[in-house]
Amino acid sequence: MDQDLIKKIPHKTIQRLSQYRRALLLCFEQGKTHIFSHEIANLQHITAVQVRRDLMLIGYSGNLRKGYNIKDLIELIGKIIDSPNGQKVAIFGMGNFGRAISKYFSGRRSKLTIVAGFDVSPDKVGKEIVGIPCYHMDKAREIILQEGIKIGIITVPGDQAVETAKAMVEAGMKGILNYSPTPVEVPENVFLEEYDMVTSLEKVAFYVKEH
């Protein structure tokens, strides 16, 4: 598929494609071969129109009577969002949060592999946590360069987030997912996604209050 077209796919569509794929994988495992847009929609909180629009953007055509070929669609989504040889990921902060993420990914066949964890606590450094080797934060630069890790997840406490992000950028990382409550700065060429659980919970609380 044309690279220029891929770049024009909206952020939200990219994220939905990832969701579609997971739902499709489940269907595929159940032996289903084809699926309609409204079936995909029903598996998520999405409308059938939205699904068809997203699939139009990636240039996939379904069968008018049978719907979409699940196997083909999974493959196409993979071609768009995955890297051919996979990508390595590192986690910064192996507390409960870091371990939760590691655990979630371990054993999952995926193009994304968590290959290293970093922490400062002596009872974690040097050990394997959920099958992932845990190194001291001081070793981060070395390991990142050595392994060619380009993606990192920040799960350190808020007061360490800024320095952690700085170190990550300096070691050449190109994508950062920041789960700490503190916003971090990155250069323009580094993709940053921040998610703060507290503000999200406060939002929920607000709308509960308002009925």
Next chain:
Amino acid sequence: MDQDLIKKIPHKTIQRLSQYRRALLLCFEQGKTHIFSHEIANLQHITAVQVRRDLMLIGYSGNLRKGYNIKDLIELIGKIIDSPNGQKVAIFGMGNFGRAISKYFSGRRSKLTIVAGFDVSPDKVGKEIVGIPCYHMDKAREIILQEGIKIGIITVPGDQAVETAKAMVEAGMKGILNYSPTPVEVPENVFLEEYDMVTSLEKVAFYVKEH
């Protein structure tokens, strides 16, 4: 402040108000009394215009020369997003993820208090985890009604999310934050927010791949 006006505040603004407040609390602790919109903006990934627009929506007026009064602004944001008597929150699934959230909230003076955790694992039920009593999932309905809990966070594995959400709704919960990878269904009068770490990571990976 007028209730009708509050309801018209965009979702994104609500979330930003929560962010502003946290940043403002830090400034306040440092002894600062006033702050300019561009200063607030610099603490987050937000523009000064956005800040002023958000504050306009909540009807707060700053001083032309000194900027915004930090104390007053913190109070006003509190009036909008907090409930006067606070709100209780329960966590469903006390694995690493559930514990991470509990730990994060414990000790934080806030109008949101996590008062109960639910799990099925015998080595968690009956114990206190980070100061939060952990009950068996079967007790959920009872505890929720007894304590009047209206907000719940789902951190159970994906295959249990749907039934968990169902139980939460049946027990009268009005707000659900679903961190499991499986979308759940709720009635219209229940506010639902879903966040999936895997799709977010895949999005980051996608944009890293595309430089």
Next chain:
DNA sequence: TTTGCCCTGTTAATTAAATAACAAATTATG
């Protein structure tokens, strides 16, 4: 006093995203 600067507050314009609308295609059915 007057000029210039740097704020706020608000309206206008732009962009991004979701929704609606509908033509075209295909199969089943009478």
Next chain:
DNA sequence: CATAATTTGTTATTTAATTAACAGGGCAAA
């Protein structure tokens, strides 16, 4: 064969959110 029922693919419309533009106020310095 014609009609009805579905479903896809695409364009048009609407809505939501962000960004730009700018009027107006107040202080400082000349």
